[in-house]
Amino acid sequence: MRRASSFRAVAFAAAAVLVTGLLVTSLPSAVAAQSSTAVAAREPMREPPRNGLAGDYLAARAASVGRDSSSASAYYRAALKADPKNPELLEYAFYAVLADGDIDEAVKLGERLLQTDRNARNPNVRLVLGVRTLKQKQYAQARTQFGQAVRGPVSDLIATLLGAWAYQGSGDTKGAVDMIDRLTGPDWYGIFKDLHAGLVYDLAGNKKEAGKRFERAYKLDSSALRVVQAWGGWLSRNGQRDEALKVFQTFDAALPRHPLIRGAIASLEKGEALPRLVDNPQVGAAEALYGLGAALARREEELSLANRGLAYLQLALYLEPNHALALLSLADLYEAMKKPELAISVYSRVPQDSPLRRNADIQMSLNLDSLDRTDEARAQLGKLIAAHGDDIEAILALGNILRDRKKYEDCADAYGKAIDLVKNPTRPNWMIYYFRGICYERSKQWVKAEADLKKALELYPDQPHVLNYLGYSWIDQHVNLDDGMRLIRKAVDQRPDDGYIVDSLGWAYYRIGNYDEAIKNLERAVELKPMDPTINDHLGDAYWRIGRQLEAKFQWTHARDLKPEPDDLAKIEQKLKAGLEEPATAADAEKPKPAAGNDGG
Secondary structure (H helix, E strand, O other): OOOOOOOOOOHHHOOOOOHHHHOOOOOOOOOOOOOOOOOOOOOOOOOOOOOHHHHHHHHHHHHOOOOOHHHHHHHHHHHHHOOOHHHHHHHHHHHHHHOOOOOHHHHHHHHHOOHEEEEEEEHHHHHHHHHHHHOOHHHHHHHHHHHHOOOOOHHHHHHHHHHHHHHHHHOOHHHHHHHHHOOOOOHHHHHHHHHHHHHHHHOOOOOHHHHHHHHHHHHHHOOOOHHHHHHHHHHHHOOOOOHHHHHHHHHHOOOOOOOHHHHHHHHHHOOOOOOOOOOOOOHHHHHHHHHHHHHHHHHOOOOOOOOOOHHHHHHHHHHOOHHHHHHEEEHHHHHHOOOOHHHHHHHOOOOOOOOHHHHHHHHHHHHHOOOOOOOHHHHHHHHOOOOHHEEEEHHHHHHHHOOOOOOOOOOOOOOOHHHHHHHOOHHHHHHHHHHHHHHHHHHOOOOHHHHHHHHHHOOOOOOHHHHHHHHHHHHHOOOOHHHHHHHHHHHHHHOOOOOOHHHHHHHHHHHHHHHHHHHHHHHHHHHHHOOOOHHHHHHHHHHHHHHOOOHHHHHHHHHHOOOOOHHHHHHHHHHHOOOOOOOOOOOHHHHHOOOOOOOOO
């Protein structure tokens, strides 16, 4: 099936909204980034309707399954009023309020949990209590709590880094670094250990040792955003401006247009030194929680309220509400959890003067569109584009919204404006041409569409989605049949488990009258995407052509029940009533036909 992949506008050029964070091995590759914010005051906890203990508990569990941390925490707390010493309720409530970001309430519930026998040594509670005492500058108490928060590789690392920042808060730089250096574990610990040892030394004014640690971290991973910022910033403050500029420019060449990197380059070119990443122990601890939280957030097996990455990001923001990288990672996690309302609320907390506010506004617009608030989304992107006509990421986001909303002529125009801003297209730009090609094809401007799809392949040879779309388009129009089949087969070779691409191959065989091969591939596509109405519809057509009419009607009925597009639904219902018309002759099928819209109009 010639199905355009719904890539997000921002994912399109890592250049913009997605930003690389700490990249580690073994641990689910650390990710994603941005930086700085004003946090809105928390709304008062709403009182849920009283349903009795059992009712409140069941409502809380349902809210947890639905990833509604606010409702879950409210219902668990209501249930606790009826059974205040129930350790299971206390534990569930603790995790729900932690996920919701109400750290003060999590502390209260955690203290109650520690009074129960089975939770007396709960490491997660100890971690939260340690963060609270570190925020209050009770550093000795914080170290004690963190010392009891170790259990497993991730917990050991975060407890050690936070304990080190508690040592630094007491003025004991040696104790902080010794604690970090004593920690042993997986290889991916190394980048976190060197980065945070360097940050501790940097805060303490030990320039020499800070530089050694930052350089070591940079050698471990020169693509890690925070490492690049730390090392480049240190170089700029220590008489090595040209080396600092080289560090940032190298990153920019690999991942262009990152706002923080571009800002650093602009400052260096003006002769300005860059500030330290960390200016107090609380910010250092927040940085540790952010680093691991961003790494874990979307890589846990379950994107649930029990997600450790979610908890770490909430704790990071408790310590440093203006940590925009943590805010953007948290919002990104909410998007993955399909909670666009929560994502919007977090994006809105990025301050207007942050270099990353524009990124937040773009993402907010995409989330508004997902809530069918498309006019608001378009208006917000329109303001960004009006203010900065060269804002290619905002233009691409607008193009993606228009494409998803089937405004094909408008989206072709939007992508065209983005293409006009790209003076020397390179491989990462393939997707703009691909998307504009889709918009041209859907608006019946095939000559322009074909040119864009070919350009996308020129920039990124053998890109499977482009191979699939161009090959299918040729076969659907009965032109370039051999080349079309070759392109689709190459796409399937690369993506044998992509139901949409396998469907394209099956439908291509159907279009040329090879029904046996069509059925083999379409059955495979249905296995891969059983809930897709178009694929089921295609399989029904193929069954009908070889006389398996009962099975054909079953597939069409299933396709109808899967809520296809209105135009497709009408065709399916007609087939259920009257079957398929007789196919064209083989000679007709092989005869090249002009494509609709070949005049480009």
